[in-house]
Amino acid sequence: MSVALSRYSARRSVLSSAKSSPGEILEAAGDFLRRSSRVGMEGVEDALRGLGRPQVEAWLKAQKPQSLQPVLLRAAEEAVEVALDGGEEAEMWRASALEGLAARDRAASAARALAAWEGLHGALQGDAAQLRDSFLSALGTLDSSLRPRARWFIPLNPQRRQELELLEPAEQDTAWWFSARAGCDDLVATWTGRPQSLTPHLQGCVDCRADMADAAPVDAPPRRHLTADDLWRFDMGLMTEDERARVDAHTARCGECAQAVLALGEGEEAVEEALDMDMEEGAVGRAARSSRAPVSGRPSAARHPEQREVLDERRDFRVVLVRERQRVRLLVQPLSGRAVTAAVFLSPGRPSLKPTNGPEGLSFDLTTASSTGARSAHLSVQAGSETLERDFAF
Amino acid sequence: MYEQLTDDELFAEVVRRRAAGEPVGAHLGSLVDRWGRPARYVISKIQASYGRGSPADADELFQDAVGKFIDRGLDQFRGVSEQMPGRSASPKTFFLRIVKHVAIDFYRRHREELAAPPSDPDDAMEEPPSEVARAVEAGKRTEQRAEAQELYWAAFARLQQEHPKEASAWELYHHEDVEDHEECARRLNITVVNSYKRVSRAQAYLKLYLLDLQRETQGEEA
Numbered sequence: 001m002s003v004a005l006s007r008y009s010a011r012r013s014v015l016s017s018a019k020s021s022p023g024e025i026l027e028a029a030g031d032f033l034r035r036s037s038r039v040g041m042e043g044v045e046d047a048l049r050g051l052g053r054p055q056v057e058a059w060l061k062a063q064k065p066q067s068l069q070p071v072l073l074r075a076a077e078e079a080v081e082v083a084l085d086g087g088e089e090a091e092m093w094r095a096s097a098l099e100g101l102a103a104r105d106r107a108a109s110a111a112r113a114l115a116a117w118e119g120l121h122g123a124l125q126g127d128a129a130q131l132r133d134s135f136l137s138a139l140g141t142l143d144s145s146l147r148p149r150a151r152w153f154i155p156l157n158p159q160r161r162q163e164l165e166l167l168e169p170a171e172q173d174t175a176w177w178f179s180a181r182a183g184c185d186d187l188v189a190t191w192t193g194r195p196q197s198l199t200p201h202l203q204g205c206v207d208c209r210a211d212m213a214d215a216a217p218v219d220a221p222p223r224r225h226l227t228a229d230d231l232w233r234f235d236m237g238l239m240t241e242d243e244r245a246r247v248d249a250h251t252a253r254c255g256e257c258a259q260a261v262l263a264l265g266e267g268e269e270a271v272e273e274a275l276d277m278d279m280e281e282g283a284v285g286r287a288a289r290s291s292r293a294p295v296s297g298r299p300s301a302a303r304h305p306e307q308r309e310v311l312d313e314r315r316d317f318r319v320v321l322v323r324e325r326q327r328v329r330l331l332v333q334p335l336s337g338r339a340v341t342a343a344v345f346l347s348p349g350r351p352s353l354k355p356t357n358g359p360e361g362l363s364f365d366l367t368t369a370s371s372t373g374a375r376s377a378h379l380s381v382q383a384g385s386e387t388l389e390r391d392f393a394f
Numbered sequence: 395m396y397e398q399l400t401d402d403e404l405f406a407e408v409v410r411r412r413a414a415g416e417p418v419g420a421h422l423g424s425l426v427d428r429w430g431r432p433a434r435y436v437i438s439k440i441q442a443s444y445g446r447g448s449p450a451d452a453d454e455l456f457q458d459a460v461g462k463f464i465d466r467g468l469d470q471f472r473g474v475s476e477q478m479p480g481r482s483a484s485p486k487t488f489f490l491r492i493v494k495h496v497a498i499d500f501y502r503r504h505r506e507e508l509a510a511p512p513s514d515p516d517d518a519m520e521e522p523p524s525e526v527a528r529a530v531e532a533g534k535r536t537e538q539r540a541e542a543q544e545l546y547w548a549a550f551a552r553l554q555q556e557h558p559k560e561a562s563a564w565e566l567y568h569h570e571d572v573e574d575h576e577e578c579a580r581r582l583n584i585t586v587v588n589s590y591k592r593v594s595r596a597q598a599y600l601k602l603y604l605l606d607l608q609r610e611t612q613g614e615e616a
């Protein structure tokens with residue numbers, strides 16, 4: 001005899017006990033009515049005949065089926081904890097979650113017994129009939145909002161199946177808290193990862209297949225792109241070290257944001273060129289004003305000439321590190337007219353920095369990398385059959 | 395107007411008038427007029443970097459940048475100058491940087507709008523649909539993708555509310571590209587085992603929340 005079966009058998013004394021309240025009698029009677037084949041009907045009719053109309057009406061008045069909603073939601077969380085916790089507390093979660101399901105089941109039993117009571121005593125009338133209708137419809141509303149979440153209870157499936165076996169076949173589908181997804185145990189493994197191979201159940205079950213497909217976005221979560229504000233703070237040097245590391249990590253994988261960071265660098269060059277252009281103009285057109293104050297606070301390029309360091313020179317190309325104030329770039333200059341390709345890797349496995357092609361050759365902007373703490377990189381150059389592989393510091 | 399004033403003096407006057415609640419339009423207009431040409435030069439370089447853009451965009455972007463310069467820039471300028479002396483030494487440089495950012499932001503968003511939906515391998519087998527049908531289909535898919543994204547973020551918001559520790563581990567590990575439990579543990583000041591645990595718990599709850607939300611919206615449509 002299963003634990004569940006012996007528990008229901010033990011409830012028979014409730015039917016005849018003088019201490020039982022009308023609600024307890026209705027629930028116990030309904031428990032037997034809904035499981036008649038397995039636990040028998042002994043004592044049920046007598047108990048229901050013994051319940052008077054005023055008692056039943058008073059009981060109905062006190063019912064608040066909507067209070068089952070938070071009970072079931074908490075049970076759902078507890079049921080999931082059974083699967084996620086894995087520790088000693090799992091059994092505590094299981095017991096508590098099952099208690100929540102039992103609360104919903106007792107309401108179903110009470111409703112069933114109420115119908116049987118009406119069969120014996122005649123239908124409820126007037127206000128009492130209205131109370132009965134709203135009690136039943138509140139249960140219906142509760143079920144239609146929670147039944148689609150039955151997957152939360154899958155970790156309780158061993159116990160739910162035991163309960164299901166005891167119910168009359170006609171009761172089983174309605175009792176979704178025991179029956180819905182009662183065979184979907186395999187789904188739990190897909191919550192915390194993608195299984196190597198799908199079990200026959202996961203392949204064949206329509207509900208599980210829909211769940212796996214619809215939950216897929218979580219297996220490939222979107223990344224947060226750099227916002228306009230991120231770019232501003234990055235550009236203005238207002239980011240913390242961790243934030244800069246994040247920009248680096250993100251742009252290594254996200255072409256769109258990498259392009260934005262590249263555009264920041266190109267835009268900065270443009271800002272400086274624009275300031276230079278105006279300086280030259282200002283020297284002629286606004287001489288009077290610029291003699292009193294510089295047009296901008298930017299020191300002129302002439303006072304901060306760029307520094308060039310030749311790192312390598314071959315027959316077909318030359319590698320030059322160019323520093324100008326905060327900017328650093330690596331220049332690969334073709335010398336022989338032969339096509340030169342080059343790549344710069346900040347760390348193994350990452351894509352190469354994107355070069356720009358200028359009049360002097362291929363230029364790799366290292367400013368961003370430098371500002372995020374990188375100090376060296378790997379260079380790979382190919383010109384005809386000649387190749388160069390080397391690390392360099394910047 | 396105000397030809398006798400330097401940029402810095404004119405800018406100081408704008409700031410003073412704004413603080414005093416006096417109209418700044420004439421002074422500001424005169425100031426940004428001086429910067430129109432370099433601003434357009436910067437915009438043209440960003441356009442080149444993104445490989446798109448028109449002179450009409452440039453006018454709009456310039457106006458946007460002026461708006462931003464007034465809205466936030468005047469205060470931010472002071473903040474940035476104090477935190478990073480020299481990084482933004484003149485209001486003109488600061489304005490050109492705003493121009494740069496406004497332009498980048500514009501072309502980033504523009505790029506997203508133009509991005510084609512990912513091609514579906516199943517489609518390749520079908521007859522090529524008409525242009526209109528294709529556009530409708532693409533629109534529908536964009537809409538579905540946007541909706542799926544929205545639900546994902548709603549699920550994440552719920553995780554943040556109900557399981558904040560799991561949510562911050564997930565945020566760091568996935569949304570912020572850390573993807574390394576040791577680094578995650580360091581940043582959150584927890585053990586590596588806990589980092590694993592939190593991320594995996596977050597995954598389970600996110601799936602369950604997402605499925606709940608999807609069934610709810612399906613229920614509403616049905």
Ligand SMILES: [Zn+2]
Nearest residue numbers: 184205207208
């Ligand atoms: Zn299933």
Ligand SMILES: [Zn+2]
Nearest residue numbers: 225226254257
């Ligand atoms: Zn991105």
